[in-house]
Amino acid sequence: MPIEYSRPQGYNEARYGLSSRPEFRRPERSFTIRQLCVEFSVTPRALRFYEDKGLLFPARDGMNRVYSVRDRARLQLILRGKRVGFSLSEIREILDLYDETDGGAAQASRSLKKFRERIEALRQQRDDIDGAIQNLEEGCLRLERQLKESRPDLLPKAEAYDSVLRARLDGSTDTLVK
Amino acid sequence: MPIEYSRPQGYNEARYGLSSRPEFRRPERSFTIRQLCVEFSVTPRALRFYEDKGLLFPARDGMNRVYSVRDRARLQLILRGKRVGFSLSEIREILDLYDETDGGAAQASRSLKKFRERIEALRQQRDDIDGAIQNLEEGCLRLERQLKESRPDLLPKAEAYDSVLRARLDGSTDTLVK
DNA sequence: TATACCCCTTACGTAAACGTCAACGCAAGC
DNA sequence: GCTTGCGTTGACGTTTACGTAAGGGGTATA
Structure with a gap:
């Protein structure tokens, strides 16, 4: 415990x-x-x-x-x-970028660039996730076919959808903009 | 090095x-x-x-x-x-699930459930990523406004789009289905 | 006053995912 | 036959992100 x-x-x-x-x-x-x-x-x-x-x-x-x-x-x-x-140090860096609103224009420009890099990395990561989901869904299909032939009774029903929905709907509305 | x-x-x-x-x-x-x-x-x-x-x-x-x-x-x-x-052990578990096509129907049923759980977790993670992207984009907007007022010359141009495109297009077509 | 909570700091322990030697073997080229 | 480049197996070191224990203190309730 x-x-x-x-x-x-x-x-x-x-x-x-x-x-x-x-x-x-x-x-x-x-x-x-x-x-x-x-x-x-x-x-x-x-x-x-x-x-x-x-x-x-x-x-x-x-x-x-x-x-x-x-x-x-x-x-x-x-x-x-x-x-x-x-990583925590990456997060720290990002938070620092949010904070230092007064680092001068050059600093802001560099921050902007870093933000853009982060965003692009996240987009790629999202593509990774989509790919992984696809793989797993293919795996599901395979397993379902297999089960349908041998033991259709073991095929689980579709999940209760509202639990899924609820999990999605608690979108956090946090912001750091002063 | x-x-x-x-x-x-x-x-x-x-x-x-x-x-x-x-x-x-x-x-x-x-x-x-x-x-x-x-x-x-x-x-x-x-x-x-x-x-x-x-x-x-x-x-x-x-x-x-x-x-x-x-x-x-x-x-x-x-x-x-x-x-x-x-984690590597999670990945191992998933790979194992792909492998053991012959674990019997009960095993397949359990595998199916685990796959579904993974998929749901990934969907939530994607939502997290979307949220993070939104935050960062807000940060970008703020910085851009700030720069536009003080030093518009430092505003970087939009990135060369083809490099982004290229990064997206190398979608891997891997599969483990025998 | 005891105990049941809460809080603090310092410090050592730990799991994951490798990095980094060290020490060796095998094949090719000069 | 030596060097270069590849491969191997230990084995110890490192970083990250905390867990966990030790020791101490404040405050309210029984």
Whole structure:
């Protein structure tokens, strides 16, 4: 068992939980490390690690980290960056490019070029994924043919489509534009 | 300097190079480790590593590895699998699923399910990529606006489109269907 | 006051995917 | 017969992205 994320007995919602009182919600709500961890299913260690590597810099309340809405958005980008295969240092570089709005025109020009490169790489990666999907679908077809001949009863029905749909619809609307 | 891939002086094309004589081309041509390494820009170490991990099993000529056309196709799948974020053990699992056509109907049914799961995961990953591309494009727009105001001369022209096209058109037509 | 949560830092451990020697063998060309 | 280029098998090193343990502290509830 890695880490306890569910609320144990005696859990103090008012202190640790996501407050439901509107005055603590927006526009400038902040998060404890644990809240973000629960929300994004990562460990505190990971967040501290990202901070170590310069991808996050939450404020402090005494010793404790205090994450802003913007930190949260950064974290979302970090995690998505990871999912699409960027290394942390690459992600850091990208985040830095977003940040330094004031590096001068030359800097902005270089940033633009790097962004374009990233985009092109991602497009190719998407083609890779499409190719992989095609391969796997061919494999499925083969298996289905095979099963249809030997044991048609084992052919699974089409998946419940709404679960698929739901997974697609939670499109994140995060942005770092100030 | 990592490793020398270009042909040095004294390079013996007849012995080491890709033969252009048709009788050695198809349908059952074979490859040395180096030929595959050059073709796919990987190191011999990597290929041996994949073999170690059970993803490849080339034939032998004495001590030397001899890769068949089918091994080459597997390698293509391995590399693409890596590009889309699969671990080697995941790739191995998938390749195994392709292989065991004779595991019985129950096995085939399980394989089918796993394939479907992989496909769904890839679809979500593609959505991630699309999201990342959108973010980066927004970043581009911001930078372009910024540059247009300060230094329009630094705005790079649209990239030469044919290089992009060429990169897209070398779609691999590999398959593992026997 | 105990314990049950939360937080912190420091530091060593780990899995994956190779890189990088070292040390050897075999064939070809000078 | 030496060098060049290819191949082989260990075996240890490296990077990334954390996991995990050790040790310490703050705050609320029983």
